[in-house]
Amino acid sequence: MGFSACNITGLKTHLPGGGGRVTITVMQVTIIGTGFVGVVTAAVFAHFKNRVYGLDVDREKVKKLRLGEVPFYEPQLAELVRDGIKGRRLTFTSDYKEAVRNAGVIIIAVGTPSAPDGTADLKYVFQAVAALAPHLKEKAIVAIKSTVPPGTNEKATQLIKRVTKKKFFMASLPEFLKEGSAVTDTLKPDRVVIGTNDRWVADRLIWLHRPIGGKRIVVRPESAQMAKYAANAYLAQRITFINQIANLCERNNADVREVVDVIGADKRIGSHYWYPGLGYGGSCFPKDTKELAAYSRSVGEGDGLFVKLDELNERRIYTSMEKFERQVNGWEGKTVALLGLSFKPNTDDLREAPSVKIIPLLTNGRAKIVAYDPKAMPLAKKIFPYIFFTDDAYQAVAGADVTMLLTEWSELTHLRLGTIKRLMRGLWFIDTRNQYDPVKVRATGLSYIGIGRV
Ligand SMILES: NC(=O)c1ccc[n+]([C@@H]2O[C@H](COP(=O)([O-])OP(=O)(O)OC[C@H]3O[C@@H](n4cnc5c(N)ncnc54)[C@H](O)[C@@H]3O)[C@@H](O)[C@H]2O)c1
Structure with a gap:
């Protein structure tokens, strides 16, 4: 020693x-x-x-x-x-x-x-x-x-x-x-x-x-423990907040990315950690927000903010999917290519990932699902043995009516849009991570659907 x-x-x-x-x-x-x-x-x-x-x-x-x-x-x-x-x-x-x-x-x-x-x-x-x-x-x-x-x-x-x-x-x-x-x-x-x-x-x-x-x-230990919950609930709240703003942007001609540029320039707000999308997932934010609500109740404090956060987040994916379903005129008979399955890039973790909720919704809607993820497929194959998996993104979109980007893995954020258009049977390109420029996507002839931007 x-x-x-x-x-x-x-x-x-x-x-x-x-x-x-x-x-x-x-x-x-x-x-x-x-x-x-x-x-x-x-x-x-x-x-x-x-x-x-x-x-x-x-x-x-x-x-x-x-x-x-x-x-x-x-x-x-x-x-x-x-x-x-x-x-x-x-x-x-x-x-x-x-x-x-x-x-x-x-x-x-x-x-x-x-x-x-x-x-x-x-x-x-x-x-x-x-x-x-x-x-x-x-x-x-x-x-x-x-x-x-x-x-x-x-x-x-x-x-x-x-x-x-x-x-x-x-x-x-x-x-x-x-x-x-x-x-x-x-x-x-x-x-x-x-x-x-x-x-x-x-x-x-x-x-x-x-x-x-x-x-x-x-x-003191209690402060350390509270700080962990506070940090996660605050970050979760930022995601829910910007999702609410994104909903409003979709009602007019605003683009949530531009809104983020503007609010982020304010030093009190900061430009980091604004991720409009289908809601927060992963193994921590949902459970820690729920626990903070439960803890607040157990000590007789108001749990309103944390309960509401959880509620809005739980609902988010379903309301988003209903909106997409209307936009693509229903899922029935359509082939949907899912790009990215993990709850975020650079991990194969599927805990509380949007894909895990979306796949059953699409299957119930009688869509055929073809999926690709750089790392999460071995685990996804065990959970969803009834969907199709491919070896790369281009194979997944070949013959698809709808392409849906779910995780911003870097290899999925720089796809050749012209090739995608050529390979797909349909025209719908749903970018749930706002990674692509709507103007460039539309220039290929594809129909772009993003989050908080028209
Ligand atoms: N995953 C994250 O990103 C992250 C980040 C910050 C904090 N946390 C927190 O850290 C903790 C661990 O999270 P994780 O994602 O690593 O969990 P995990 O589920 O990946 O791993 C937990 C491990 O503990 C083992 N285990 C369970 N009971 C045991 C026992 N009695 N003795 C020995 N091993 C036992 C399990 O077999 C498992 O391998 C959680 O409280 C989580 O909230 C997680």
Whole structure:
């Protein structure tokens, strides 16, 4: 075990004392849950020469990871995992004792899906806590990275105390990475948020993150947890807001992209993160917005804004599809080419992806579906064995009456429009990501339908 030093002067926190030069023995880090967040976290910490264990109860997943195979697509991740394994810094296991007994920091990154009432289902978090508790070493730090509501750390603390007399610390390390750029986001995040009320814990977690970029923000655990929900609900709200504006643009001659250029020039608003489309999807925004509404209700606060956000977003895809159906004179008997299936580019994640709702709607409308996605097809074939898949976008549009762009993968945003027109049987080009210039599309003879632009 080596030694290293870290200068943490100048960091503003709510904690008294500290802020000097800290020297700590290299810590073993264990990540519990090797899903999207867990594998990225494990691989990045291993990349920075830590001894890292990744633990998952899914033995098939562990078997693959041990061979250096990442069970989902995320740019740069497989190389990082293989490097870690080759350098003997990264080990995957399903054995809690092996992974926890020497760990200075244990990071919980298991899933927290929505329960039927909208609350975050914390059963995987508490299962993980119960399983790790008997193996904790003295003064281990158990940090929850999963998105959980305030109050979770206290419940976890009580669970562990029932099992062990050893001294341990609970902390929060909320995660802000984005699928599709998860490795870069983890190496160079905007901020590393450390939720703790203990100076010793803060110093160690700052030390652990020392090679990682971004601002360090040390706050109490409850603030860290609220901030994660607040950030996701705010981003979700931005999407819903611009979708409402897009609806209005379609009622006149305005173009939502031009509206975004204008409002984005205002520094208070900013030009980033305006994505009119079919609504927000993915594994986080829908569930975190629902949880924020449920949490608001549980503490007797108004949940109006968050409930409305969720409601508008749930409805969005259906109202959009009804509008498209009218525009193309019904789906029946039509062949629809779907370009892009994942909920966003550079990932094969289909959780809450528009495609997953659109495919049954089109099938019920008696359309034939031909689909192409650069990475998500293996998973999509399992969910939708009854639709057709092709090896590229041009094959998908050949003979189609309607082409519908669903995901802005870069290979799908620069298609040769003349070739598309020639290959298609019909004329409808529905651009749900506003990636194409309506004038150029129409110049080929195709009929353009976008979002918030006529
Ligand atoms: N995916 C994202 O983009 C993202 C971003 C920020 C935060 N988050 C949050 O991070 C958490 C994890 O999300 P994810 O997308 O990585 O989830 P995931 O579903 O991809 O992975 C969760 C993993 O945990 C494992 N697991 C479940 N119970 C376990 C247990 N008791 N012990 C060990 N392993 C167990 C599962 O087998 C699975 O592999 C969630 O709370 C999520 O809200 C996700």
